[in-house]
Amino acid sequence: MMLYRIRHVTRFDYAQPVAFARCNLRLKPILWSGQRIEEYALSVQPGGRTYPARAEAGLANVVRLVVEHAANSLTIESTAQVRVDRQIPMPAPGDPTIAQIAALARASRDPSPAGPAAYLFPSPLIPLDRAIAAWCAEELRQDRGILEAGIALAQRIQRDFAFDPTATLVDTPPHEAFAKRGGVCQDFAQIMLSGLRAAGLPAAYVSGYLRTLPPPGQPRLVGADATHAWVLLWCGPDLGWVGVDPTNGIWMAEDHIVMAIGRDYADIAPIDGIVLGSGAQAMQVSVDVEPLEVAGSAG
């Protein structure tokens, strides 16, 4: 069991004062199995109107922000205290196979964003791709157990791809990152999702936070962290949604805090929207994920 204090600050600076902004903030971590939100606060400087959105695409807490006065900068600070208590799944011989999971998902009677059907299909930012499908298929035989296949694919991505922030941009499509065999968490998550979906499996994109484990004897790095992205794989009605992190080749565990879940980044971008103005904008993000208490053996 872990208790985290998360501070996520985003600052936009505009070359010309902007007269009007309308944004979605999907910053408050959602209620999800294995985690509980104990405290939450959102602040916007120099001020603006916020209200919860009624119309939304993913599993996210969405707040609309409207700024109607001229401003040179906009700072959005989200702080949360989240308790995480999560078990790591254990692959077993009796696990449902990939073919069985795919068939169950196709026949699902749950169209909600928590059901598998919502994540069976390619999405705008994660199209199906022949090359990715073929590469991932080597780990995704139709008769292989779902958990074994899931972690094997994540580990294969972690092993064969270089973590390289210079290789890709935020809007680099999966096939490009795949061809380069490099990128960051978003690229790895997208490649894995494209491969899983090509095999007929329902899989979702998760954005959230990851505690960076400090090397022994050194203080935890503060301020260097960013938001993280990984994958949720539906493993049938009994196992439900299981998280797997291809950047690190591990299961989602007590180091992971889920912020939002969607088909891809577009459903759950922490901040998006439009600003009316002209000229350039610059953005700075800082994320602190600080463990407050540690209990039990996990972590």
Add this chain to the structure above:
Amino acid sequence: MASLAEAELFDAGTIADRWITDYCGQAPAGDVLCARTGDAWSALFEELAGLSGDGLTIARERAHRHAEDIGTGYRIGEEGDERPWPLSPVPLLLDQREWRSIEAGVVQRAELMELLLRDCYGPARLVADGHLPAALLTGSPFFLRPLTHLTPPGEHHLHFVAFDLCRSPDGHWRVLADHLRAPAGAGYALENRLAMARTLGGLQGRLNIERHAPFFAAFRDGIAAACRRAEPRMALLTPGRFNASYAEQAHLARYLGFLLVEGADLAVLDDRVYVRTIAGLKRVDALWHRFDPRYLDPLALDSHSSIGVAGLIDATVAGNVVIANAPGAGLLEAPAFAAFLPRLSEVLLGEPLRLPNIATWWCGQPAEAAHVTANLDHMLIAPAFGTPPLGLPEGKAVLGAHLDAGARSALRDDLTRRPQDYVGQEVVCLSTMPFVAEDRLAPRPFTLRIFAARDAAGNWTVLPGGLARIGEHADARAAVMGEGSWSADVCIHGPDPVAPVSLLPSGDSTQLRRNPGTLPSRVADNMFWLGRYLERGEALLSVLRVLLGHSISADTGAALAAETVDRLAQLVVSAGAAPAPRGLKRQDLTQLARTALESTEGAASVRAINAQARSIGAVSRDRLSADMIRLLDAPFPERGVLLERAGSLQRRYSALAGQAGEHMGRTDAWRFHDLGRRIERALATIGFLRALGGPQATADDLSTLLDLADSQISYRQRYLTGIARVPVLDLLALDPGNPRGLAFQAAAISAHLNALPVLSDDGIAEPQQEQARGLAAALVTARATAIDDAWLADLQSRLWSLSEAVARRYFLHGAEPLRAAGLVLA
């Protein structure tokens, strides 16, 4: 006389009979003409023969010319220019009895679609009860989750729908495709009818053909009834002029009396939608959109949309704006749905489908997948949701029989992994209808697009007729016909005379109006710049004509002094229309004029200015007369010597000025157009005065100045002595009676700005009004002897500043959206 008319009629009848006999000799079984009952088709061909004798090409030419005159073009792909709508002169005739049964099927289907949307975006009971797999919803790229659990304002998801039908050779009608997102084609159906009425005027009464007008009136009333306010403002929201059917949209907006708006014209404040007009923000109650619905709102839907309106979905969720159709309606267009409709009709309506679909199997279910795999050779294999699946070559629908061994095995592979991405469909054969190929009738396969709209009482009404689309080749399989390259009018005929319908509301219920209403800021902007570009082109042309005229006569000794020619050349160069000439020899000047006239580089040649005016004309079809559009659309003259081409263009610009002066209604749109002209003309005249009216001005300079400002005659009427500098300056700058002079422009500018709406009622002049009054006053109080370059330069910068003040106050200034996104994840 009587015997001559009879002879003609006899001839027409004979010709018609021969055409029909020849045609049916070659038409495949089940052709609509050969399977006819009654004599309506004979009447049609008699009319055609009466029109053009034995030659069918004449009829085709005439229909085509009428379609061109009506002017609703369309665009293919990335083409810059619109092409005229291809209309076949032979309409499709449908008997009233047959039509009534199609109509009933269309109404049933529209109602079924509405009930389905209500459930899919509501409680989703059909999914929970196992009538629909959840994957059928989530598989569609048009299932818009943000709109689930919401009831659209006015309760209805659908207001205007279209269905593509096909007729098989046995005479049965079936549905090929549903169009629920933003159905296109009604404008073309209207146009086809208009063109056919002009071509075959007599047919309408002879066959009692049902009319189109009541349908559109019912649609308009239906949208109005869904709005909250009693006198709603309704608009057609277009993705813009690069959309393939922009011209159709402009045509429909004008026909229906809807404002034509783009996303940038709209703003959402406090969950209400407003259009930005020159008189401030005005409430909009309903939008008939022609968007890909995913781009309607970058906030609630796709954040990459740069054409949408941020907050639009929140506004409709709050019930403040009707969006027709509801943005999520496209969900049901997925071919996979067709597989479930027969059953869903029983479940929801308790009755079978009156108009069946072509048989469809969704492979997401094991039994259906097995059936499709076993019958691959007799099926069309298509993407189940439109998204290209991995197992189809190019991701497109293909006849199973056409797949080679490699493609077949790729498809089978993917069918084991992602069967949900595929449907199998029966391969349908279409019946044929007559079409004019070369100069004779030939049978061609056709499909029929039918339109239905919800009226004020909430009931469905069907357009009597529609859009027949004709395949170019004789291959009658629906799968290979595609979109069809020709269209034809569709006439519903019957035994009873059709009451003449007038679109005019009855009696005294119409409140008289003299104000044409809201002028969106974007339209004002376009009108203003159209005026400026046309004047700018005219001014540059007049310099070029003087330059060319005199350089050509240079050899005969009537040339201007070299210094005057040099100053003219400088005028062209400083306008940015051409680089400085190497010298002032005849060939240098010809080269200069040629570049300034027709260069494709830069934005200042006559060609470039003409192109800018033309592109504004293309987005202002709903505001300009057909004659103005024709003049703007006319091709740039490419043949003849330079002087002739410049002259031809100048005449075109004069004609445009005449159109604007004599034919445009004195609306605010006209005021902006004229304002643009006046500001540009004043700027051009200042340019001429500074170049040729200085203290060193020669007689040649002054005479040329009068030529450029088109004021030779005015000068000679006032001054019998020769040319002198101060009188010329007075005439061109200060004389309020000279319509080419500065004082005249300044007075007109000020008058326009005084007449345009102001935002507050405090009686204090707005900045642009203040500046215009200052400018006019400066010209009233100045003395010709005091005019010098500094004074002219000051006037020039005041005009620039005035133009900016106009833009700031009236146009969509600084409202370009930036995306606030791009968070980097690690």
